Amino acid sequence: MTYNINEKLIWMSTQNALAANAKQQPLSDWEQAKLVKRIKSLLLQKDAVLVAHYYVDGALQDLAEQTGGFVGDSLEMARFGKLHPAKTLIVAGVKFMGETAKILSPEKRVLILDNQAECSLDLSAPIEAFSAFCDQHPDRTAVVYANTSAAVKARADWVVTSSIAVDVVNHLKNQGEKILWAPDKHLGHYIQQQTGADMVLWDGTCIVHDAFKATALATLKEQYPDAAVLVHPESPADVIAMADVVGSTSKLIQATQTLPNPVFIVATDNGILHKMKQVTPNKTFIEAPTAGAGGTCESCAHCPWMAMSTLQKLQQVLQNQDNEIVLDEAVRNKALIATERMMQFRERHVNKKHGVM
Numbered sequence: 001m002t003y004n005i006n007e008k009l010i011w012m013s014t015q016n017a018l019a020a021n022a023k024q025q026p027l028s029d030w031e032q033a034k035l036v037k038r039i040k041s042l043l044l045q046k047d048a049v050l051v052a053h054y055y056v057d058g059a060l061q062d063l064a065e066q067t068g069g070f071v072g073d074s075l076e077m078a079r080f081g082k083l084h085p086a087k088t089l090i091v092a093g094v095k096f097m098g099e100t101a102k103i104l105s106p107e108k109r110v111l112i113l114d115n116q117a118e119c120s121l122d123l124s125a126p127i128e129a130f131s132a133f134c135d136q137h138p139d140r141t142a143v144v145y146a147n148t149s150a151a152v153k154a155r156a157d158w159v160v161t162s163s164i165a166v167d168v169v170n171h172l173k174n175q176g177e178k179i180l181w182a183p184d185k186h187l188g189h190y191i192q193q194q195t196g197a198d199m200v201l202w203d204g205t206c207i208v209h210d211a212f213k214a215t216a217l218a219t220l221k222e223q224y225p226d227a228a229v230l231v232h233p234e235s236p237a238d239v240i241a242m243a244d245v246v247g248s249t250s251k252l253i254q255a256t257q258t259l260p261n262p263v264f265i266v267a268t269d270n271g272i273l274h275k276m277k278q279v280t281p282n283k284t285f286i287e288a289p290t291a292g293a294g295g296t297c298e299s300c301a302h303c304p305w306m307a308m309s310t311l312q313k314l315q316q317v318l319q320n321q322d323n324e325i326v327l328d329e330a331v332r333n334k335a336l337i338a339t340e341r342m343m344q345f346r347e348r349h350v351n352k353k354h355g356v357m
């Protein structure tokens with residue numbers, strides 16, 4: 001059975017984000033320096049800390065690090081926000097990341113830079129349809145990707161991010177559990193392949209990763225025989241099959257430091273190149289193709305919702321305390337159970353592995 005993945009809503013939200021981004025005025029160096037100075041002072045005044053994802057504008061990532069904040073993958077963002085003592089968390093990323101922060105830190109004010117910053121995976125799994133899916137499979141453990149609403153997390157047994165998904169499902173499989181997975185079908189398929197678990201999959205995709213093309217990637221690989229291919233597991237199976245490394249944003253960044261290759265072909269949002277170039281400045285990075293010769297792309301390897309986070313909006317949000325994440329307390333409490341399972345699993349696992357997952 002195929003589940004309605006809300007295609008129209010995703011298309012409308014994508015167009016809305018692309019149109020809003022096209023209206024953004026680029027800043028001169030002088031304007032940017034002035035804005036950064038103002039933001040630094042507001043962060044102190046408001047007892048706020050900036051937590052950014054690797055896909056947002058490089059200036060936001062740098063500012064997070066310069067001001068005692070954090071830039072990382074979605075699991076590490078959640079962990080940092082939970083542990084940091086600031087009264088206000090400013091999440092530079094998309095809405096589900098703000099919601100995850102609020103689930104874990106209800107005592108803090110959590111602000112996001114644009115409240116229209118959605119995610120096609122989150123939009124693909126409305127709570128009513130997801131609940132019906134769970135009702136049809138009462139014998140299965142519901143494991144959902146962090147890229148979901150608080151309501152979906154509240155209905156699930158486990159929340160996972162890409163950095164921990166394979167390990168969690170492996171653990172559940174070893175306990176004899178059968179899995180219901182939502183919403184990313186490509187990541188679900190990858191986890192199934194890696195673990196051999198019995199899984200039923202929701203039919204959602206990330207509009208950015210779903211657009212990577214295996215045939216064009218094969219041509220690119222021929223042109224760069226020394227290149228290693230780095231792939232986020234939200235990509236289609238035929239793209240993953242060509243990868244030298246598959247993993248979370250953190251794992252892909254780490255691979256640029258540990259692999260000897262001079263060139264990397266990167267199949268994930270191109271916002272990640274900012275950090276990759278910082279940590280390995282002597283290497284060459286090439287974006288994986290999102291279309292074959294003469295083809296077109298919509299997101300063009302950059303998430304339109306991540307691109308909604310800008311320095312200008314950060315200043316406004318800090319100034320006016322806009323875009324606060326507010327969750328129904330009963331929903332938050334239920335969502336906390338599945339989210340805390342992930343956090344505790346992570347603590348046990350990292351202690352065992354001592355490394356990036």
Ligand code: 13P
Nearest residue numbers: 073074075161162248249
């Ligand atoms: P990571 O958890 O790997 O950072 O991925 C989050 C995401 O939204 C990828 O598209």
Ligand code: SF4
Nearest residue numbers: 119120206207208303
């Ligand atoms: Fe969602 Fe894809 Fe954007 Fe990540 S890149 S936030 S999965 S739409």
